[in-house]
Amino acid sequence: TSFGFKTVPEESKESLVKGVFDSVASKYDLMNDASSLGVHRLWKDSLIDTLKPGRKGPLRCIDVAGGTGDIALRILDHARENYADRETTVEIVDINAQMLKEGFTRFKKTMYHNTPQVSFHEGNAQELPPSQFKDDSYDLYTITFGIRNCTSIPAVLREAYRVLKPGATFACLEFSKVNNPLLSTLYDQYSFTVIPLLGTILAGDRDSYQYLVESIRKFPSQPEFAQMIRDAGFSTGGDFDGGAWTDLWGGIASIHTGVKV
Numbered sequence: 001t002s003f004g005f006k007t008v009p010e011e012s013k014e015s016l017v018k019g020v021f022d023s024v025a026s027k028y029d030l031m032n033d034a035s036s037l038g039v040h041r042l043w044k045d046s047l048i049d050t051l052k053p054g055r056k057g058p059l060r061c062i063d064v065a066g067g068t069g070d071i072a073l074r075i076l077d078h079a080r081e082n083y084a085d086r087e088t089t090v091e092i093v094d095i096n097a098q099m100l101k102e103g104f105t106r107f108k109k110t111m112y113h114n115t116p117q118v119s120f121h122e123g124n125a126q127e128l129p130p131s132q133f134k135d136d137s138y139d140l141y142t143i144t145f146g147i148r149n150c151t152s153i154p155a156v157l158r159e160a161y162r163v164l165k166p167g168a169t170f171a172c173l174e175f176s177k178v179n180n181p182l183l184s185t186l187y188d189q190y191s192f193t194v195i196p197l198l199g200t201i202l203a204g205d206r207d208s209y210q211y212l213v214e215s216i217r218k219f220p221s222q223p224e225f226a227q228m229i230r231d232a233g234f235s236t237g238g239d240f241d242g243g244a245w246t247d248l249w250g251g252i253a254s255i256h257t258g259v260k261v
């Protein structure tokens with residue numbers, strides 16, 4: 001395509017997820033705001049606050065399942081606004097060309113357009129093409145609200161570990177498990193009724209949003225996911241927050257970090 005996307009061989013099991021995001025791509029940002037009442041923005045800001053990209057100098061970042069580039073934009077803005085850093089780069093990788101296209105269009109309105117600071121790549125988180133995404137080459141790997149859509153979480157973590165430099169950081173923001181029973185009940189009500197309804201009204205696509213809600217249910221709990229991160233070879237805890245993860249809003253979402261040892 002005109003974006004210079006490099007296509008990787010695609011597995012058939014991924015086609016469902018691709019279809020889901022194809023059908024929601026153009027409405028994705030709107031739906032994100034509507035379904036989370038804008039809260040996903042605060043959570044993304046929390047992730048950036050945790051990581052403070054640029055604090056220790058320019059970073060080479062990879063944002064996987066990067067979609068329309070929310071995290072990439074925040075990383076670049078944070079580095080520039082706080083540390084006058086215009087050398088940090090973010091490579092946005094997503095399996096879905098439609099999402100990348102939305103992101104590309106959005107970045108046209110920013111100062112990063114047509115600079116080496118941002119680039120868009122079509123690819124599968126579970127098998128990043130090694131010729132393009134080399135071993136030991138990134139300072140920061142981020143994945144937000146993306147890993148739960150992947151068929152194999154261990155495969156994603158293995159690839160994250162492979163492409164990060166030793167000592168570099170893995171960070172994941174994802175929907176998680178609510179511990180408080182009252183909050184959990186309210187949240188269930190909300191996600192199984194309000195979100196598919198909003199999907200129907202705003203995007204004309206109830207099934208895709210139903211799928212997204214169900215994928216949240218199936219995702220491992222915070223301690224289980226932290227163990228998977230350690231199983232991939234990362235150390236967790238102590239680096240950013242004194243633990244392997246930080247719950248946001250009682251565990252509706254959580255931030256997990258790991259360091260490649």
Ligand code: SAM
Binds near residue numbers: 021065068125
């Ligand atoms: N990170 C963005 C954000 O936080 O706004 C987008 C999140 S969106 C809910 C999930 C994204 O994951 C979609 O853009 C989808 O195309 C992408 N995705 C799903 N499976 C993937 C895979 N196996 N490899 C790469 N991207 C994938």
